Amino acid sequence: MxxxxxxxxxxxxxxxxxxxxxxxxxxxxxxxxxxxxxxxxxxxxxxxxxxxxxxxKTRKLEFLIGEALAQGCDTVITAGAAQSNHARQTAAAAAAAGLDCVLVLFDTVPYQGRDYRRSGNLLLDDLLGARVIVEAADADPAKVFERVMQELASQGRKAYFAPVGGSxxxxxxxxxxxxxxxxxxxxxxxxxxxxxxxxxxxxxxxxxxxxxxxxxxxxxxxxxxxxxxxxxxxxxxxxxxxxxxxxxxxxxxxxxxxxxxxxxxxxxxxxxxxxxxxxxxxxxxxxxxxxxxxxxxxxxxxxxxxxxxxxxxxxxxxxxxxxxxxxxxxxxxxxxxxxxx
Ligand SMILES: Cc1ncc(COP(=O)(O)O)c(C=O)c1O
Structure with a gap:
């Protein structure tokens, strides 16, 4: 290395x-x-x-969560599509590191399968204890993040923003x-x-x-x-x-x-x-x-x-x-x- x-x-x-x-x-x-x-x-x-x-995402999250901990953050926030693997793994990494996790999931994929909006990664996000916020496909991401970050700040939380896909x-x-x-x-x-x-x-x-x-x-x-x-x-x-x-x-x-x-x-x-x-x-x-x-x-x-x-x-x-x-x-x-x- x-x-x-x-x-x-x-x-x-x-x-x-x-x-x-x-x-x-x-x-x-x-x-x-x-x-x-x-x-x-x-x-x-x-x-x-x-x-x-x-x-x-586990490999990326080793460095992202490492940075969040080094910055003294107590909450991780990230975003993705409804079935984001990155969101599920971020929720797990946050749990393992003792951090809270907020997932902002945009309903952007037009797939209409019967389990798409309740099973798979979404089920696991709930199980991992993340706070899941689902937004419509046309929601303005900048406004949504501003609202969530303000809310976290008003609760005295120090949030770390992990980018979409950890990229x-x-x-x-x-x-x-x-x-x-x-x-x-x-x-x-x-x-x-x-x-x-x-x-x-x-x-x-x-x-x-x-x-x-x-x-x-x-x-x-x-x-x-x-x-x-x-x-x-x-x-x-x-x-x-x-x-x-x-x-x-x-x-x-x-x-x-x-x-x-x-x-x-x-x-x-x-x-x-x-x-x-x-x-x-x-x-x-x-x-x-x-x-x-x-x-x-x-x-x-x-x-x-x-x-x-x-x-x-x-x-x-x-x-x-x-x-x-x-x-x-x-x-x-x-x-x-x-x-x-
Ligand atoms: C299972 C899986 N494979 C591949 C990718 C693509 O990786 P990247 O976003 O780094 O291009 C992702 C994430 O978006 C993923 O969840």
């Missing part, structure tokens, strides 16, 4: 290192369909980070660390990986991996699958800006533009809206490997990886790592996508 990274305030929350496993049955199944062959496939199990059903420089440090951890695992096992593929949304995961790559050149290239917004170029620009700020804070070389690779084509009709490819990917991983993906992020990301392989964009002689970023509690909010019961 770099000295600057090691010196940052950090609250240990995650089970690390997460396992690096292989996906032999997925590879075998794809081999029957892929004309150009299939790379050896690995899965980095960040769904097993261990905090409240795990996921990528500022502080949270992004968690994925700098993840890149270094993965590079160590690959090196110890003598595996030269060409790519690490993952779902990208608020961008901290990808920005952190890219900044990590600057500290450990020669490791796998980072390939994000856009599961978030229509304008992929604008999203890549934002991720690049965050990666540059993060690398700067670490005194690392600054990542050039082209290091941020973001694949469009797997978002479908929008963030949180199911696609047929996502459903197939979720079912395939469950049935071939016993691994649960999620409907919003890792399912669409795996659909992307499978699409790239079937399109001949990954070489059979490569080793490719799929970063499983978690999110499986979201399956319960999308129950009817996967079962007729």
């Amino acid at each position: 770099s000295d600057k990274l090691a010196a940052l305030p950090r609250k240990r929350l995650a089970h690390l290192p997460t396992p690096l496993d292989e996906l032999p049955r997925l590879r075998e199944a794809l081999s029957e369909m892929a004309e150009n062959g299939v790379p050896r496939l690995f899965i980095k199990r960040d769904d097993c980070t261990g905090l409240a059903f795990g996921g990528n 500022n420089v502080t949270g992004t440090m968690g994925y700098v660390n993840a890149y270094l951890e993965l590079a160590d695992q690959l090196e110890a096992r003598g595996i030269a990986a060409s790519h690490i593929v993952h779902g990208s949304s608020s961008g901290g995961t990808q920005a952190g991996l890219v900044a990590g790559q600057m500290l450990r050149p020669g490791g796998p290239a980072v390939l994000g699958i856009n599961v978030y917004r229509d304008d992929t170029q604008a999203m890549a620009n934002d991720i690049h800006a965050l990666a540059v700020k993060t690398a700067e804070a670490l005194g690392a070389d600054l990542p050039p533009n082209e290091v941020v690779a973001l694949e469009a084509g797997y978002l479908g009709d929008g963030y949180g809206v199911p696609t047929a490819q996502m459903r197939r990917a979720v079912e395939t991983l469950a049935r071939l490997e016993g691994v649960f993906l999620d409907p919003v992020y890792s399912g669409k990301a795996m659909a992307g990886l499978i699409g790239l392989i079937l399109d001949g964009r990954m070489r059979a002689e490569d080793n490719v790592v799929f970063l499983h970023t978690g999110g499986a509690p979201g399956l319960f909010a999308y129950a009817e996508e996967f079962s007729d019961r």
Whole structure:
């Protein structure tokens, strides 16, 4: 780990290192369909980070909660969509650190499934003791936060604001660390990986991996699958800006533009809206490997990886790592996508 990274305030929350496993049955199944062959496939199990059903946010929250504690805050506030995994994991991290938690959830996803607004992450948010404020899709976030912050201040609370998805420089440090951890695992096992593929949304995961790559050149290239917004170029620009700020804070070389690779084509009709490819990917991983993906992020990301392989964009002689970023509690909010019961 770099000295600057090691010196940052950090609250240990995650089970690390997460396992690096292989996906032999997925590879075998794809081999029957892929004309150009299939790379050896690995899965980095960040769904097993261990905090409240795990996921990528645990790594970010180690640094965010560390900062909140260092600042003497007693309450954490964050925001997201109704089924935000980040919100659920923030509520868990706050509980574990003895802090109060306020979640402002905007009802922005047009999905109308029967369990979407009561089960999955929302159920867990309640169980974790967070105060959950649900706002309409068209609510003005700035006004809502001002109201909540004023209310907390009038109660004498000192609030720490964790950004959407945990994606500022502080949270992004968690994925700098993840890149270094993965590079160590690959090196110890003598595996030269060409790519690490993952779902990208608020961008901290990808920005952190890219900044990590600057500290450990020669490791796998980072390939994000856009599961978030229509304008992929604008999203890549934002991720690049965050990666540059993060690398700067670490005194690392600054990542050039082209290091941020973001694949469009797997978002479908929008963030949180199911696609047929996502459903197939979720079912395939469950049935071939016993691994649960999620409907919003890792399912669409795996659909992307499978699409790239079937399109001949990954070489059979490569080793490719799929970063499983978690999110499986979201399956319960999308129950009817996967079962007729
Ligand atoms: C399960 C899961 N995977 C991937 C992501 C995307 O990570 P990021 O927001 O850092 O791009 C998120 C968060 O938004 C998530 O909850």
